[in-house]
Amino acid sequence: METLGVWLRQTREAQERTLEEVEEAIRIRPRFLAALEAGNFASLPGGEVQARGFLRLYARHLGLSPDQVLARYDVEIRGALSSPPTETAPSSPARSTTTPPPVSSPRSPSPFPPQPPPRRITLTTVVLSSFAVLVLAAAIVAAIYFIRNGNGGETTVATSAPAAVGVAPTTLGVTAPLTAEADLPPVAPTFPVNPQGGVTLALESTEHVWVRVTTDGVKAFEGMLAPWQAASWSGQEAVVVETGNGAGVLVAVNNQPQGTMCGRAEVCTRAWGPNGEIIIQ
Template sequence: MFFYMKHKQPQLETIYREQLLEIGEILRQTREAQHQSLEHLAGQTLIRAKVLSSLETADLEELPEPVYIRGLIRRYGNALGLDGETLASQFFTPATLRRRVSWKESPAAQLRPLHLYVAYILLMVVAISGLSYVLKRTAPTTSQLPALEPLAPNATEPQSPASTPTTMEPENPAASSQPDKPIRVEMTLTAQSWIRIIADGTTTFEGVLPEGEQRLWTADERLVIRAGNAGGVMVSYNDGSQETLGKPGMVTEVAFPPNLDNPVSLAF
């Protein structure tokens, strides 16, 4: 299981685990809030309970390759009443990691019957077509769905999908109520990304923002921005020049202190 990742750089495995931890926590909290067991959901999704548990705990050793993990996330999320498509879109798989060795180059190509090779090719075509379909579904409306709301830190208990409010907000209350705070960070999204904002030690926003969204975040002493797709987030600190938060598909956390010109960045 997950043998393709073992031959890649350790940093890539860290990226996948970081993304899957966020998604797995949503799945686990929602399942427990609905009082459903893994065995019951395994019967609904036709996914083994051990694999469902591995999705929740980001146990990559028990999971298949990234392109198939997205399909498992989508099916599990839909079974819980969440938007499985939105959850799956938050598990980024860089195009360089999706390349497969041709079956003609594989040693197994000389050991298996021809009809198995044909079936393998058809399976790969279906998988790639499905992945292409998922990547195209990045319209702004997906950010208005409640898939990521169970992670809200101020909630006393996980909320059901039907009662969970949308993570999109028409205005930025922190910025409009106190525009003259010493720390001001303007944000523009060039691609959809999951965002968490911590102002002076308090989480003020957490959710998915669509491409084209613009926000202003403020703080008195410290502002921390955490993005699931850092390459799609542009930030400007205290009316300075806009810069990209990080690389596409990478989870990046950046802190903005009030008396430093350059924020501290930490990429995962």
């Protein structure tokens, strides 16, 4: 069976495409494409994360299955790392030292399954979320109102009670609600709301990293970001971001920094809407 690099090169040559034409389509430099076709994955500056991202883009461009290409990559990498150096016995055939380890079928599942497509956030969901926030705010205002009314009644009883009752004024605890009311912080929004409505999300990469951005259920971008490359997208309902290396992407929503997407070499998906971050099940 030919190696992964030979498979990619033969497929490209069968389609009569040059490395420069492929670069124009998927924005990967010819020297990186040549490294993929030569099986020289260690020469890529981004390591395994970048190699997997480049292979996924290259496979889709050539019409190959990204899962099969990544499965072949995992087999070749595991074989290169697990096979220890051995000395060839004099009586052994010369070709025994070059026999590759057993290669599983290209259809074997990848240890990193592709992320499921992001769940479309409908306008109904956004409206229900906004209604829930309004109900919660109304409940807080009602609670403060009842606390104030309760304080007035308790204070009147304490001042009119005769001394014969034998209850010290300090035991009534009438000052506790007043202190709680005085210390109650004002309700402030925890998410910057865009005055024009919707949500604006900006990404800045600190290294080579693959990302996919979906706005209002429509794919807006998919590809590699170079180190310190910045881009932004806007949506009315939600902006969803997927990446294969969360530590290499800085996020800002409505000009408010949110930090990195997730951990290093960690595949993750996050989404933001007009009212803040949306939890994706």
